[in-house]
Amino acid sequence: MKHLRFLWTGAAAGLLNGLFGAGGGMVTVPMLEKDGLPAQQAHATSLAVIAPLSVLSGGCYLWQGRMTFGDAWGFLLPGLVGAVLGGWLLPRLKALWLHRIFGILILIAAGRLLLS
Amino acid sequence: MIGTILAGIGSGLLGSLGMGAGAILLVYLRVFGGMEQIQAQGVNLLFFLPIAGLSLFLHSRKGLVQWKNGLLCAAAGIPMVFAGVWLAGYLGGVWLSKLFALLLVYIGVRELRMKEEKKNPSSPGQDSSPSR
Numbered sequence: 484m485k486h487l488r489f490l491w492t493g494a495a496a497g498l499l500n501g502l503f504g505a506g507g508g509m510v511t512v513p514m515l516e517k518d519g520l521p522a523q524q525a526h527a528t529s530l531a532v533i534a535p536l537s538v539l540s541g542g543c544y545l546w547q548g549r550m551t552f553g554d555a556w557g558f559l560l561p562g563l564v565g566a567v568l569g570g571w572l573l574p575r576l577k578a579l580w581l582h583r584i585f586g587i588l589i590l591i592a593a594g595r596l597l598l599s
Numbered sequence: 600m601i602g603t604i605l606a607g608i609g610s611g612l613l614g615s616l617g618m619g620a621g622a623i624l625l626v627y628l629r630v631f632g633g634m635e636q637i638q639a640q641g642v643n644l645l646f647f648l649p650i651a652g653l654s655l656f657l658h659s660r661k662g663l664v665q666w667k668n669g670l671l672c673a674a675a676g677i678p679m680v681f682a683g684v685w686l687a688g689y690l691g692g693v694w695l696s697k698l699f700a701l702l703l704v705y706i707g708v709r710e711l712r713m714k715e716e717k718k719n720p721s722s723p724g725q726d727s728s729p730s731r
Contacts, residue, residue, distance in 0.1 A: 489668055490675040497676025501683020503699055504640030505621025505647075509706070511672060515665075524665060527658035531669030534651040536676045541644035543684040550641035554634075558603055558624070558646050563653075565607030579713065585623075586710030592626040593703035596696050 488514065493532060500536045501543070507533045602631055610646075621647065622706055629696070636692040636699065 492514040496507035511532045515525035544550060606627040621643055628639035658664050687695055 486671065489671045493672030493675030494679045496672065497679030498683045498686075500644075500676065501680040501685075502687050502695070503621075503625075503683075503702060504644045505625055506702055507676070508621075515668070518668075520665065523658075524663050527655070527661075527663035528665045528669045530651055530655045530658065531664050531666060532672040532676065534648070534655055535670075535673045536680050537644050537647050537651065539677060539680045540684060541641065541648065543680065544637070544641035544644060547684070547688065550638045550645070552645065554638065555642040555645035558607060558642065559649060561604040561607035562610060562624070562646050562650060563607075565604065565610055568608050582710045582713040586707045586713070589622060589626070589703050589710065590707035592630055593700040593707060595630055596626075596700035596703070599696070 488518070496532055497536050500533065501540045504537075504540060504544070507536060602627065606631075622703060625699070626703070636696040637687060640687070640695075 492511055495510045499506035499510060508526075508529050511529040512525050515528055516522065520528060545552075606624055609623045609627075610621075624646055625639050625643045628634040628642060629636060632639070634642065655664065659666075690698070
């Protein structure tokens with residue numbers, strides 16, 4: 484039964500990853516936590532699910548000519564710097580306010596995309 | 600360039616809070632970068648890989664990764680990746696963009712309701728790994 488849940492979770496994560504190029508972690512993290520994994524282990528294990536799926540999805544997108552490495556290249560270094568800075572800033576920020584600001588910004592962005 | 604750096608910082612920061620790191624770069628590329636939805640999704644995937652690889656390596660060294668369960672999930676996801684990629688191409692940029700917006704609505708509402716979930720000891724805010 485537990486294995487069946489893992490299979491469903493993996494299938495949903497794969498579909499989201501291929502369809503949107505994002506969103507798999509939204510499925511895997513809560514499911515792994517529901518299975519009793521502490522938050523850190525759930526997030527770490529979620530990466531073990533999403534990373535190979537992202538390699539596959541990225542490969543498919545490249546093969547179909549949806550984008551090139553050149554399109555992504557400019558974002559890689561700032562992204563890594565951002566991740567390091569994010570880790571540094573994390574203990575210095577109030578997470579709850581970030582969640583609220585992020586939520587509002589995401590809803591505004593959703594509105595723009597829906598109306599465009 | 601400043602926008603790119605801010606988008607990178609935002610993705611890294613939100614990812615380290617267990618929030619949708621994928622969403623922030625995708626939104627930036629769509630709304631400010633002027634990219635097509637499918638192209639932005641592809642860039643988002645490539646952007647994620649080195650960060651995920653590094654985080655996975657670090658987490659694995661700490662023994663935080665349950666490889667057996669993770670790889671079982673991943674194996675089940677492989678055929679669905681092909682289905683998702685096919686569906687993305689079938690739907691096209693306009694419909695995909697609308698569906699992605701609905702996903703953003705879900706993420707946004709979930710973030711705004713985070714107050715109640717914060718009391719949960721297994722809340723994602725305690726983690727330091729990127730999440731998509």
